Amino acid sequence: MSQPPRVCAVIMAGGSGTRFWPLSRKSRPKQFLPIAGRKTMIEETVARLRPLLPLEAIITISDKAQAAAIRRLVPGLKAGNVLVEPFGRNTAASLILATARVYLRNPRTVVFALPADHLITRPARFIKKLRVAAAAAAEKDIIVTFGIPAAYPSTGFGYIHYSGRQKETIGGEAFFPVLRFKEKPKLAQAKKFLAQGNHCWNSGMFIWRADVFAAKLEKYAPDFFPYWRKILRAVEKNDQGGVAAAFRKIPATSIDYALMERARGVLMVEGNFGWSDVGSWASLTDIWPRDESGNVLRGECQFIGSRNCLVYSPHRLTAVVGLEDVIVVDTEDALLVCSRRADQRVKDVIGNLKRKGKTKIL
């Protein structure tokens, strides 16, 4: 390659999780919280890309309210780069719309499709990997994905089964052919994956040339390809109604399920750049700095005879006495006190509150 490839990033910022309640709310999901660092995750995601990309090459996609929040947080982003979905329809629809926009400017542009709410603790290595992946995607008709070395048999992630034998080296980096994307497994299955080797966690990050994306859809996702065409045409004519009409009918499916699990010609690069999806309060105990008793803190807290606790309490003095593995999240109108082992049950709180009609606090 004599010239660096034309590249851009599409940041998927439309998610609305419940796992960081009560800090996250329907109107303020995780990507808009300063949960991993000092800045919001969306700001950190944008900042992380800046050594590689100018702001003009960074696109976000989300709902309308989130788009407004993004423009406040990243004022340098031009309105045309802050895409708005007419409805939330999961990542296949989002990425079809965003890639169509890129395609219309230049079909050979390489797209980094990236979630807005992941943590990467080794950003320089991440940039290096993106650069190599972009070069490969620019040259070959392939999709590249990052597989995260599996640290334990997680049942919370999908897995990528790749071929270790058939690896190619491109730009000094190993690219492994993907054999299969696998959905979140049961524990026994996850343990088998780890014992077997050649299984990484699916990071949900993908790199494709816009025209390759279209071609892969046509070949492997024939149920989605007609929507690609409709949306491409509507975007070309700046026909919002046409986009909305397509979104109304497109299946609300993840890109993993719509395309990646079915496509061939997908290569995996090892994403050993300190990745975390920051999936729950408990995950922050590995991310925030710990004191000598393993306690982590944002705010002010007296820990007395307590170990491995996490406290988020920026507005009030908190004391945690005689406890282990307890999470305390204190916000203005709601307080969560949770066993670290039970943090997945925070969604049950949300469910109960919904049933009781207490939607103000969701």
Add this chain to the structure above:
Amino acid sequence: MSQPPRVCAVIMAGGSGTRFWPLSRKSRPKQFLPIAGRKTMIEETVARLRPLLPLEAIITISDKAQAAAIRRLVPGLKAGNVLVEPFGRNTAASLILATARVYLRNPRTVVFALPADHLITRPARFIKKLRVAAAAAAEKDIIVTFGIPAAYPSTGFGYIHYSGRQKETIGGEAFFPVLRFKEKPKLAQAKKFLAQGNHCWNSGMFIWRADVFAAKLEKYAPDFFPYWRKILRAVEKNDQGGVAAAFRKIPATSIDYALMERARGVLMVEGNFGWSDVGSWASLTDIWPRDESGNVLRGECQFIGSRNCLVYSPHRLTAVVGLEDVIVVDTEDALLVCSRRADQRVKDVIGNLKRKGKTKIL
């Protein structure tokens, strides 16, 4: 007895505990909190006596700020009945001052010396026992005390060792001669007391005629008797300076230590009237109503997979997820999350805050 004895109650309302932090503060100790019932403990203590005593016969003793609080909470109390100590000097000094006041009106008045911050769940039985104790104290030159049947080998209470053999029956009630008042024991010692029998918890409630109190001081507490005389004289002349001068020098000692441990002629009546000193947050789990999972609540809380927790959160929605035996106390400017087994360590929080100069929150 043809006439009912002349009686009055002295409610000791001057304590300042730390064990209910962050709900209790230096300026708002436990007796001023609605911790056991709907009303503050001082209000409940007064209300409990009303079937037996008119308000004119109820006296409180505390510091100046607490006296103002008492007058707000019990507006019927006359100023002359709300005694103010010049300094906090523990219960011996308080009771000398209060009994001197009673003595000057009529030395044969029977005094009920009662803490302001105890819970009694069977008030009718309590009144019946007070009545019988008052009759005995009016007739004989004795001090009567209530001993609480020891439910377990507590190390948090003093004990009364009494003679089972020499009991007297007065007014249909058994009076046992006290052999010895014993300080808070170690666990092994406490277990011995229970195995041995004839040991009750010291409730800190005493009944004496004012002149008998003076005589017992003279005979058994010669180090305190001179203060009795000075204070009696100062009160008689309405000489505040004289009271203050005596208080400045009087040892800051409990009445148990100053008199009861040394006096003879003390009789014990079994205080089986649902007594609790409400000594800590954990004690409330036996007092507040429980749900089917053993959780107790003041305020609003979602309990998810949680058992035997106590939540005080009147102003904010709280969720407790996957926890057992945890106490959560949420106030406007401070939050406590505490293992039930470690609730005695709340005082360490106070100690730390003091050391850090965070006195505003104490």
